Amino acid sequence: MEPIDNVVGSKSPTAVAINSASKAGEWIKSRLGMYKQLDTKLSPQDLVTDVDKGAELMIRKLILTHFPDHDILGEEGVPPGAAASEAALAKARSSEYLWIVDPVDGTTNFVHGFPFFCVSIALAHRGEVIVGVIYDPLRDELFVAEKGKGAYVHGNPTRVSEDAELSGSVVAVGFNPDRQFALPTNMKGINALALQTRSIRAGGSAALHLAYVAAGRLSGYYEVGLNAWDVAAGALLVKESGGIVTDTTGNPYDLGVRHLVATNGKIHGELLQSLKDAGATGMQ
Known part of the structure; x- marks a missing residue:
């Protein structure tokens, strides 16, 4: 692949993504416990604060x-619900360069002071993610990936785990705020995985779950009902760390995937089969 800097121009989009995530993350950290406005979106469990909106701005x-001609798809600029998310992404897919931003992934955690949330920023070139940055301001952990160049945390290369079987793996799951479709579907998968894995975790941030798969801290992550801004950066991190990211039936990841499985690759087939057997893929 042509070097990313050459594709975009003289300025490094990776440096811009790192700078943007770092500055927003530090501001978010400073506002922990001091947000001024709390609203709900899709459901009473789907929260948004003035901090989310301010960080995205x-x-x-x-x-x-740095890139005035680029397009930006940000969570806080899209109405809640799957239909609105899909419509916004469909409109944005035609962009040559599209930044995909989740200013606070893990807003519920932020609101309750639970220390597991992050800033997620990705850049897609003609629909393919080429840069992914996830910043956890409380741990000051910066995860960075460039397509074809690997992934890093604190400048050290990240690699997925070596766990070869689901029974010996720790896998993350999500309790989706969509109580009508996504959560009941996820519960089927959670019930199955709880019996088949070493243990399951639900931290409440899709982006950090993916960063942890990339770093080998988790061997897999599964959730139905996600959005592009939840996973675009993390999906690149996992792939550049040697893992596999697909939808819940095994089709390769693209920006439109809402039902996601990301693993170290070694347990991927077994996890997919488990979800299929449990009727937990979310697919018709």
């Missing part, structure tokens, strides 16, 4: 300062 300004 900050990130947008930082990106557009």
Whole structure:
């Protein structure tokens, strides 16, 4: 692949993504426990604060300062619900360069002071993610991936785990705020995986779950009902760390995938089969 800097121009989009995530993350950290406005979106469990909105505005300004002709798909600029998310992505797919931003992935955790949330920023070139950055401000952990160049945390290469069987693996799951479709489907998968894995975890941030798969801290992650901004950066991290990311039936990841499985690759087939047997793929 042509070097990313050459594709975009003289400025490094990776550096811009890192700078934007770091500055937004530090501001978010400073506002922990001090948000001024709390609203709900899709359901009473789907939260948004003034901090989410302020962080996204900050990130947008930082990106557009360097790349004014690029498009941005941010969570807080899209109405809640699967249909709205799919419509926004369909409109954005035609962009040559599309930044995909989740200013606070794990808002419920942020609101309750549970220390597991992050900033997620990805850049897609003609629909393919080429840069992914996830920043956890409380741990000051910066995960960075560039297509074809590997993935890193604190400058050290990340690699997926070596767990070869589901029975010896720790796998993350999500309790989706969509109580009508996604959560009941996820519960089927959770019930199955709880019996077949070493243990399951539900941290409440899709992006950090994916970063942890990339870093080998988890061997897999599964959730139905996600959005592009939840997973775009993390999916690249996993792939550049030697893992596999697909939908819940095994089709390769693209920006439109909402039902996601990401693993170290070694347990991928077994996990997919488990979800299929449990009727937990979310597919018709």
